[in-house]
Amino acid sequence: MLIMLTVLLGGTFTQGSHSPPSDPPKPVVVTVDLSNGDRLSGPIVSQDDHSVTIDHPVLGHVTLPKVERAPSAISTPPPAGAGVEDGLPSAPVLVKSVNIPKSPPDWNGKAGLSLNYTNNTQTSINARLSGELHKKTKAQQFDLQAWYLLVTTDGEVTQSKAYVDASQNWLLKDSKWLYFLDAQYLYNSNQAWEHMLSPNGGMGYRFLDTDDYALTGKFGGGFRWEYALHKVDPQLFFRVDGRVNVTKRQSFNGFLQLTPAIDNFGNTQGIVQLNYSMQMDFSPPISLTFFVQDNFDTKPQANSTSNDITAGVGIEYAF
Numbered sequence: 001m002l003i004m005l006t007v008l009l010g011g012t013f014t015q016g017s018h019s020p021p022s023d024p025p026k027p028v029v030v031t032v033d034l035s036n037g038d039r040l041s042g043p044i045v046s047q048d049d050h051s052v053t054i055d056h057p058v059l060g061h062v063t064l065p066k067v068e069r070a071p072s073a074i075s076t077p078p079p080a081g082a083g084v085e086d087g088l089p090s091a092p093v094l095v096k097s098v099n100i101p102k103s104p105p106d107w108n109g110k111a112g113l114s115l116n117y118t119n120n121t122q123t124s125i126n127a128r129l130s131g132e133l134h135k136k137t138k139a140q141q142f143d144l145q146a147w148y149l150l151v152t153t154d155g156e157v158t159q160s161k162a163y164v165d166a167s168q169n170w171l172l173k174d175s176k177w178l179y180f181l182d183a184q185y186l187y188n189s190n191q192a193w194e195h196m197l198s199p200n201g202g203m204g205y206r207f208l209d210t211d212d213y214a215l216t217g218k219f220g221g222g223f224r225w226e227y228a229l230h231k232v233d234p235q236l237f238f239r240v241d242g243r244v245n246v247t248k249r250q251s252f253n254g255f256l257q258l259t260p261a262i263d264n265f266g267n268t269q270g271i272v273q274l275n276y277s278m279q280m281d282f283s284p285p286i287s288l289t290f291f292v293q294d295n296f297d298t299k300p301q302a303n304s305t306s307n308d309i310t311a312g313v314g315i316e317y318a319f
Contacts, residue, residue: 027043027044027055028043028044029041029042029043029044030042030043030044030054030099031099032052032054032064032095032097032099033095033096033097033099034064034095034096035095035096040054040056040059040062040064041054041056042054042055042056042057042062043055045061049066050065050066051063051064051065051066051095052064052066052095064095065095066095106135106136106137107133107134107135108133108134108135109131109132109133109134109319110130110131110132110316110317110318110319111130111131111317111319112128112129112130112131112314112316112317113127113128113129113130114127114128114130114312114314115127122153122154123153123154123155124151124152124153125151125152126149126150126151126152126159127149127150128147128148128149128150128312128314129147129148130146130147130148130291131145131146131147132144132145132146138171139170139171139173140168140169140170140171141167141168141169141171141178142166142167142168142169143165143166143167143169144164144165144166144167145163145164145165145166146162146163146164146165147162147163147310148161148162148163149161149162149310157189159189159190160187160188160189161186161187161188161189161190161308161310162185162186162187162188163184163185163186163187163293163295163310164184164185164186165182165183165184166182166183166184167180167181167182167183168180168181168182169204171206176205176206176207176209177203177204177205177206178203178204178205178206178216179201179202179203179204180201180202180203180204180218180220181199181200181201182199182200182201182218182222182237182239183197183198183199183200184196184197184198184199184271185197185198186198186295188308190305191303191304191305191308192228192229192300192301192302192303192304193226193227193228193229193231193301193304194227194228195226195227195228196224196225196226196227197224197225197227198222198223198224198225198235198259199222199223200220200221200222200235200237200259201220201221201222201237202218202219202220202221202237203218203219203220204216204217204218204219205217211245212244212245213243213244213245214241214242214243214253215240215241215242215243216240216241216242217239217240218237218238218239218240218241219236219237219238219239220236220237221234221235221236221237221262222234222235222237222259223235224259224269226301229301233261233262233263233267234261234262234263235259235260235261235262235269236259236260236262237257237258237259238257238258238259239255239256239257239258240255240256240257241253241254241255242254242255248279249278249279249280250276250277250278250279251276251277252274252275252276252277253274253275253277254272254273254274254275255271255272255273256270256271256272257270257271257272258270266298266299267298267299268297268298268299269295269296269297269298270295270296270297271293271294271295271296272293272294272296273291273292273293273294274291274292274293275289275290275291276289276290277289277316279318284317284318284319285317285318286315286316286317286318287315287316287317287318288313288314288315288316289313289314289315289316290311290312290313291310291311291312291313291314292309292310292311293309293310293311294307294308294309295307295308296308
């Protein structure tokens with residue numbers, strides 16, 4: 001008899017993207033509610049305690065006084081048939097409210113939990129915890145990703161591994177160039193090195209950085225420290241990060257990273273990661289996701305493997 005129970009809980013962070021520092025700021029489009037029930041929309045030009053001015057696509061710059069008393073107290077009500085399509089009505093029309101969209105928060109993140117239970121000839125349980133934290137401004141960008149996987153078979157731990165990737169990027173003003181500091185920590189109970197720390201730094205270039213597409217290349221150097229092997233190797237660092245928003249609800253993102261040892265390019269470690277997210281029609285927002293990551297080593301040590309692959313399907317909750 002096979003019993004399988006899967007419980008998935010998580011949260012997806014849709015990285016907010018902003019225009020590069022070299023781009024001019026986008027005008028803020030507001031919606032103005034009028035006392036006659038109409039609405040006007042357009043980029044806001046100015047406002048104070050007494051009036052608001054917007055740039056309407058048909059009427060041009062329109063300045064309207066704000067309501068200083070309850071709408072029911074207006075002595076001359078607007079004509080019933082007046083509308084925006086007829087131009088501004090001749091009777092007094094006052095602004096009741098100005099709805100300004102909130103700027104997206106600088107910080108975004110996700111938290112996830114995946115549990116799987118199988119009972120057949122053996123009882124197997126695996127749990128994967130994951131999380132991300134991101135912040136982007138015009139001057140800098142910070143990204144943190146981490147996950148931990150635990151697998152047990154008949155009550156004994158058969159696999160335990162973790163991955164942490166932190167990156168601090170400083171974006172150069174009026175340029176697509178950046179400089180960065182990256183640090184990665186890997187833990188795997190089934191690898192000879194057991195713990196590995198790899199800090200790197202260098203320069204990067206943003207080939208694409210829009211709402212729907214992002215492509216960034218980085219190059220530099222650092223070192224990797226393999227704890228159980230008492231080994232430190234200086235290394236070069238090459239990485240490409242990409243993101244594609246296929247639709248408003250579906251997106252792909254991932255990266256390819258290579259770190260060849262400086263004294264032996266044939267001794268190269270690397271990481272390939274791919275994520276797919278599809279937001280479902282729920283509130284609060286929940287997404288169906290697919291994740292795969294391969295940590296590979298061209299010259300693995302004894303009792304280690306060349307490829308260490310982790311993959312899974314989950315449900316994520318955005319915050």
